[in-house]
Amino acid sequence: MALPIGKKMLLAVLTLCALVFDSANGIGFHRSNLYSRTKSILSPGTYRTLYIKTKVDHFSFTNDDTYMMRYLVADQFWDQKGGPIFFYTGNEGDITWFCNNTGFMWDIAPKFKAMLVFAEHRYYGTSMPYGAESYKDVQHLGYLTSEQALADYALLINHMKSTIPGAENSPVVAFGGSYGGMLAAWFRMKYPSVVVGALAASAPIWQFPGETPCEVFYQIISKDYAMSGPGCADTIRASWKAITNLGQTDAGRKTLSETFHLCKPLKTTADVNAMKAWLSETWGNLAMVDYPYQASFLEPLPAWPIKVVCSHLVNLTKSSDLHLLSGISTAVGVYYNYTGQAKCFNISQQGTADLGDQGWNFQACSEMVMPLCTDGVHDMFEPQPWDFNAFAKGCKKQFGVVPRPQWIKTQYGGKNITSASNIIFSNGRLDPWSGGGVTTSLSDSLIAIIIEEGAHHLDLRGSNPQDPQSVIKARRQEMGIIKKWVQG
């Protein structure tokens, strides 16, 4: 077994867990944003970029500051006489990236004669309440909460309705994926006068303390690998000990650094642990983007990337440490070097200096406390219990913030949400976040849709010739429900 990992490391891993979540939107963003800029789905001029002046603090009068929130509008399909507004509740990243990666909204806008609006979440992209000072300290960053963001969105919609001729009576539907899906669902719960319904794709609204066992997330990841190739999960499970073995000596660390083509050689056991965290994150990211076709959401990847990963991990469990790790290195290259451009791998490439990441890390340390853990038996990872105290200590140290782990449940109702209405909760069976999602319908209008071959919000992506039937069916069902909402 691996050496016990200290509390500091634990925090790092748990933070990484948060980062894994973020990766779908935030971390990967900067890399992918670059990609989307160079190879955007949308032609220039497809949407307009606008700004609205709004309050930094909607819920107290101690601070009357305002900031400019960015939003994107595409109204070329819109029927001014009653056409709906499809409103993306932006999550933890640059809104142009979400705009480019939510093809479903673009696909269906002409059919619905809908206006598309993508609203940028405060403290991400260019929507910085205090400009370059926004992340300076908790006094500036402390307004980064989901409630403030939802208030931003509600006020934006009311502003649009009162200023755009024809928009006043347009029904508004919220769309969002991942944390954005949580926001879409919560938006409908808290502001039902503003949105008639919400498509909450891959929204783990029940990933909070006491709602979903912390081990589920990594168990789903492990299952994805177990079913994608013979011995695949077992090989990864065995890899940790192999890394530990080699990581104990200078010579071993040198071998590890070379085997994994690391840009910066491993110097200490802390570096070795960081490498493990990097690998864990990679396996998690792959589970989220295990799409059925070549895609570039977080990184450019082949179709069904986990299958490709696993093809490099066949019959390795009984191999020598070095042989096994050589396979792991090749496998991880599927994620980081599918294009063959990478000269070396950078294990600190979780973008810790990146605003988007910092933002999500702060949210995870304040409101969005989502316990994750592993036991190494029912999953393929090293055992890591959930230790809230250590987590809170790390949050205090990193951000000067004290987490409020029970708050989200109080604020948004936890498992007791049946008095809400008109929300679709879609989840892909392959997506680790589906464990904290709503996967059975709660009422006639709180509808769960499961996409058997789906990873993280596959349904929000644009249609693709290689789409499996399950996502085609899910999208059709979603469109039917949305149609009912907008017809009133």
Added chain:
Amino acid sequence: MALPIGKKMLLAVLTLCALVFDSANGIGFHRSNLYSRTKSILSPGTYRTLYIKTKVDHFSFTNDDTYMMRYLVADQFWDQKGGPIFFYTGNEGDITWFCNNTGFMWDIAPKFKAMLVFAEHRYYGTSMPYGAESYKDVQHLGYLTSEQALADYALLINHMKSTIPGAENSPVVAFGGSYGGMLAAWFRMKYPSVVVGALAASAPIWQFPGETPCEVFYQIISKDYAMSGPGCADTIRASWKAITNLGQTDAGRKTLSETFHLCKPLKTTADVNAMKAWLSETWGNLAMVDYPYQASFLEPLPAWPIKVVCSHLVNLTKSSDLHLLSGISTAVGVYYNYTGQAKCFNISQQGTADLGDQGWNFQACSEMVMPLCTDGVHDMFEPQPWDFNAFAKGCKKQFGVVPRPQWIKTQYGGKNITSASNIIFSNGRLDPWSGGGVTTSLSDSLIAIIIEEGAHHLDLRGSNPQDPQSVIKARRQEMGIIKKWVQG
């Protein structure tokens, strides 16, 4: 007609309008609280006084301060095995006063085997976030918002459920009157997981800009007087000009001061205007507490006090100014001197130095912007248009705060609340605040109840032998609906 009143005065009157509202709960409170202390409905030991430590700011992480919020608990009727919790969402005053003046909850608690909880609104009574500094400036006072108060209540309920054996599965019903009724309704809208339903008595949730014409409030008051005695409203309408006439000279002001037994003689025309505002407030207060039996909500009063007032105002419209005002003076004495104890009348007795008043004035200047106006034709008051700019200027000057007139509508849905459920909106036909209330049912579970002979939340008062059939029927209906909610 009266001389034009400047913007400064206008603000004063509008603030007074807010104060009129407050009077039902806040202003009158300190006088009545004294009364309730000396002549409490409840015996000592009827409830326990408790405190919970909670956050000053639930919606940002810039301020991690906490404060002690007071709440009262009476569990002597409670069935620990599933009995419900009736939760009073405290409004702008000392919670012990509401506890003593909400007899309906006490009357029905034994029948429902219910626990009673009365939660004190932050910044009132003893629930001061910053102790004696709470009202110091907008930096301290700015956390006085309805959203923060509702979050306090939600967290309190969750705390009670997780710490009181048997409470976990107890259904919670919110009760409230006036602003407390608005809070009860909003509580159910925003936290449906926390409360199964709400009785919102005399809750003018639609008294906000663009929702109810500003003149309705004073028109209802005028109607109450018009139907309570021949020429009653006309006499009051005529009194303003009489006061203006006399108020123009030193001799006239001396006469006015003597006629009205004022503690402090009128020196200037500004004083005369203040006296008019004081009278307006008095007529408004009387309309709110026009109860069918002797009662002491704001002041000790006879049964149907407006009828008694009007009995002093018969056939005076064609009288001399002095004769007319002499009648007015006697009439106003019904309100301020029913017990015969008052030696003189104090026109500044709107308690401007009083925390409860200050609190509501701040709320009216920040979130709770409720336009009121008069035209002197369809009502019995001097014409006063609604002038938001002047109002905002006054708020800035008094509190350093900028009103957010559209916010409540955005936050709580305005007229578009049909996706909410399980709310009773009860309104008395005599109550001026009924104009901004929900007086027709919006759905099967958003039920309006009208009490024809009811003033301000008569239904929340304890039963009385002189109760008219309309309130007996209303309470019976309310109990039936609440029974359904708690049975689930």
